[in-house]
Amino acid sequence: MNEKDKVPYVVTSKSHTAVAINCAAKAGEWIQSKLGTVKQLGTKSSAQDLVTEVDKGAEQMIRKLILTHFPDHAILGEEGVEPGPEALTKALEAVKDEPYVWIIDPIDGTTNYVHGFPFYSVSIALAYQGEVILGVIYDPSRDELFIAEKGKGAYVHGNPTAVSKDNDLSESLLATGFPTEHSFNLPNNMAGIQALLPKVRNLRGGGSAALHMAYVAAGRLSGYWELGLNPWDIAAGALLIQESGGKVTDTKGRPYDLSVRNIAATNGKIHEGLLNTLSEAEATGY
Ligand code: 2AM
Numbered sequence: 001m002n003e004k005d006k007v008p009y010v011v012t013s014k015s016h017t018a019v020a021i022n023c024a025a026k027a028g029e030w031i032q033s034k035l036g037t038v039k040q041l042g043t044k045s046s047a048q049d050l051v052t053e054v055d056k057g058a059e060q061m062i063r064k065l066i067l068t069h070f071p072d073h074a075i076l077g078e079e080g081v082e083p084g085p086e087a088l089t090k091a092l093e094a095v096k097d098e099p100y101v102w103i104i105d106p107i108d109g110t111t112n113y114v115h116g117f118p119f120y121s122v123s124i125a126l127a128y129q130g131e132v133i134l135g136v137i138y139d140p141s142r143d144e145l146f147i148a149e150k151g152k153g154a155y156v157h158g159n160p161t162a163v164s165k166d167n168d169l170s171e172s173l174l175a176t177g178f179p180t181e182h183s184f185n186l187p188n189n190m191a192g193i194q195a196l197l198p199k200v201r202n203l204r205g206g207g208s209a210a211l212h213m214a215y216v217a218a219g220r221l222s223g224y225w226e227l228g229l230n231p232w233d234i235a236a237g238a239l240l241i242q243e244s245g246g247k248v249t250d251t252k253g254r255p256y257d258l259s260v261r262n263i264a265a266t267n268g269k270i271h272e273g274l275l276n277t278l279s280e281a282e283a284t285g286y
């Protein structure tokens, strides 16, 4: 047999979901074992946008595992893309004709991780022809694994998740994230907070977009919005919420897709109220 005719060995027996779970669990366990040991703190787009050797190591670990099983799949990972919207547009363009694209955030909530504030997660999604078909979010601090498969529902620890039943903003617990981009997104976010706080039960800012979205899916938060995010912060959580009966759009109410950066995610019932309040306050980030 010629060298060039040799077909590399490919493990074919595992499902996408099993690989995603394995990646999230392995990376999560490793991240947790490194908690409190970070030596070198790097910054990306701004002084508040942190990256560590643990983010990079975890992403490498996940990439390797995915490619062992699916060598022809594309991967869009946070640590593989330069910060900023232009680099993201290019990265999305580069994978747009790939049938399967894995979208990974090795640590969503790096600031929390660095400070030992136990609210961070590993987020892994798989898109087929541009549509998210699988989402896994793992919270290693609580050992909680959230899983969603398109059309098959969403689960935490094997139990189906469902969004909250709150009908009105007044009985809602919302979450948001505070932007690292201070000239445009920050004033917009502040205007949104100012308008929403008097209308809702209360507001939280936990610091992990993916985990906030998992919490909306699980009914622990009624809704969540944030400006200036990236696809790896949102993709897995968006499917979790949709499969739990909730609604995910951009902050102007347009359907969610991988390019959406300003996200509104709710139990569905309060969606219009959230969007209307953001719009009236000119706080949509558009
Ligand atoms: P990260 O920890 O993976 O960077 C907190 O509000 C959320 O914003 C987190 O999900 C965090 O993800 C994300 N985030 C932090 N810095 C960001 C940046 N410069 N651009 C976009 N999202 C960011």
Ligand code: CA
Residues within 6 Å of the ligand: 055, 078, 105, 106, 107, 108, 109, 110
């Ligand atoms: Ca990250």
